[in-house]
Amino acid sequence: MSTRILIAEDETFIGILYKKHFESQGATVKLVGNGKQAFQAMESEQFDLLLLDLIMPIMDGYEVLKQLKEKKATIPVIVLSNLSLDIDKAECQKLGALDYIVKADNDAPDVWAKLQKYLKK
């Protein structure tokens, strides 16, 4: 069974480019535009990993992390954001994110390579 990845990214163009590359690598990808949609998706489907943007309308990435933590969800979450302050990274780590990737510093293959660490199991 292929890897199922949920991408929460409000910039659709960027999301689609990740989706295309991950799918080219054999993954099953679902793309949502905000946190609320991400929860809806997770309620109906199972995912192996959540790639989460921080700044999103309706429900941002922090809120998603908070609620996941409250629900004691086990899904691995990788934050993918263009924010790069230490406090942002620290906050995400505190809320249970496994990694933090700065979007602009990484091409899609770089991101895919980093995700592998959390998908091996």
Place this chain on the structure above:
Amino acid sequence: MKLRGRINAPVLFILTLCALFFYLLLSAQRFLVQSLAINEQRHNLLIILHELHEEQVSRMVLANTNHDRSPLADSSRIEDDRIQTATQLMTLLDAKNAAFLSTYDSESQKMFVAGQAIESALGERDIHQLMSAWLAREHDVRQALSAMDRLGEAQTVGLIPTGTVLASAVRTVFSQGNLSGVRALLSTPDGSISLVWVFFLAFILVSFIFLYITSYYSRRLSVIAGVANEIAAGRADRRIADLPAGPIGDLGSGVNALAAALQRYTSKYQEDLYKEVEQKTAALKFDRRRMTEIIEGSTDGIAAIDRDFTFMAFNRVYEHEFRKMYGRKLAVGMHLLDDALIEHPDEVQVVKDLWSRALRGEEFIVSKEVDNENSGHHYFEVAYNPIRDEHGEVIGASQIMRDITERKMVEEDLRHAKERIEEEAQNARKFQLAVESSTDAIAITTADTVLIYVNPAWEQLTGYSRDEVIGKKASILKTDLTNPKLFDEIRSAIKTGKQFHTEDLVNRRKDGTAFSAELTLYPIIKDSVVQLFVGILHDISQRKNVERAQTEFVSLASHQLRTPLTAIRLAIGALSRGEAGSVDTEGQDTLKRGMEYAVHMAETIHTMLNISRLEAGKLNVQATDVNLAALITETSFDYKIECERRHQTLTTTCPPDLVLQTDAPLLKEIIANLLGNAIKYTPDSGAISIDAFVHDDKVNILVKDSGYGIPQQQKDKIFTKFFRADNVLQKETSGTGLGLYLVRSLAFKLGGSVSFTSEENAGTTFTIALPLAQTPSHPTV
């Protein structure tokens, strides 16, 4: 003539008799008077004895005083003692006198009785008898006289012839040698013996007997009177010898008894007197010895003179000082003016005036300054006092000379010290004024951070008044908005007495409002112990707000720049990988170049963001245990794709168990920058390596490449902001000139250093040296 001769002879005889009789009476009376005189002289003797006693006491005292002269003996205290002693003595003597008097009274009573006995014996038995006998005789004599007168008158006419007869009869007797002449003489012309003659002869007989008796008594009495007088004169051992029985003998033995009693009491009295004098003298001697010890032991020079300016006494110190001053050795009895000061005539008048004042009864103190080669410069305080005897009469004067040079010097030193302190105080006031008027908030605390001073600027900044905070801990300004780690650093600095600086403090004012504070602590260390801390506090809220806004702006700006850049980068990538349509070979080259610019822009944004945070002080070192091998692997992982693309080899070596305490993201940033540079400035197919090891307690991380190298002449500029080497500029490589600046800044931040070796077109090796463990605090100035 003849008649007168006849009559005068009996009259003269009677008169002689009368005179003798009166003499007898007078002698008896004189004895009584003398008895009374003895009594009186006894009293005199007593007074003499008393005087003698006093004289002896004073003589002995004087003898003692002379023997052991001391000025203090003349001091008022000793006078008091003496008066007291004399008074006690007098009291004792009075008691003795009283006892003696009573004894004497009884003796004199006895004598008076004896006298009365004599009087009665003599007067009643003899004198009165004699008197009455004499008076009776007188009557007879008077009668006889009157009879003779009458006879004479009657025979006046016949007297001449009778005389003639008498004369012739005498003549006859003397010429003829027969008694008929005498008979003729004694017979009247008528032949009978005349009655007048009988009376006359009888009277002569009686008179002779009487004369004998009176002369006997008179002689005896005069002997007794003589001896009594001698006894009265003080010779109590005199006695009357050859005492006859009878009233005269009684009188004599009475006098003898009186003399014996007197002698007895006198000797006993003298004995007591001497004993007492001896005791008093011993006590005085003890006092004197003690006084002498005190005087000799004194560090003051003490001397006494009498009214004639002759030295009576002085102690060793005085002698020593005098010799130093006047070069003369003193001796008791030396005259102060004529002898002791003989070589200093110019001083005589001054010295004399001073002593004279004391001799006039004045008590005073003068200062004396002496400066000569013998004694050097000395100051004395000299006290003059009169010496009085027990009656308050000034008999001399004393001088107490105290060397106060040392005291003067101490006073002088004190004065200098005071001036210095005053000067210091003025300086201190200047400093205080400077601190007071400073616009920087300045506080001074004890080593335990208890506030002991705050300046007005501090009061203004914190809202606390000086009186409110003095004695309180500086931590009254503390808030929990400050990173707790900073407090640990401050405590450590205080404990170790190190200078400390921070700009990350958040303090609270009295009204509760918080402010960002910059604090600089300066320890004031004396004898290796922190005495005080001076704290300078600045409100940097405004600056912090600007910085915060700046950081937020940079953060927001970088985010806004990155979002489109991400899209561009992903689009180029997708195109080049054929995920978004196909591109021909020429198009692929263009995409590759476009990707390079996109990557450069991403790096620039990343580096600028880091530098912005570094310069804003937002990069806080948070040390944790870091496994270096894992960190290197993780970092190189990010560059694996790029290396592969350039056909470069990337090798890493690191002991797998090498753990150091450092800030992992910052170290990663350093390695990433150096690795990025190595890849960028090494041609395709080059070799790149990262080697880590521990050397001299330092972790060494070597990032080595076989690239273009750094030109020799530009080696000292490579860590400068925005610097890019000439050779790499020609190679069409992209770069911001910020990477190495950031690397060096971060290496310093982690307590380490960065160095490099390079050879152009052969390669470069950067070496990062880091401590194994982060020190808890290091200045960030």
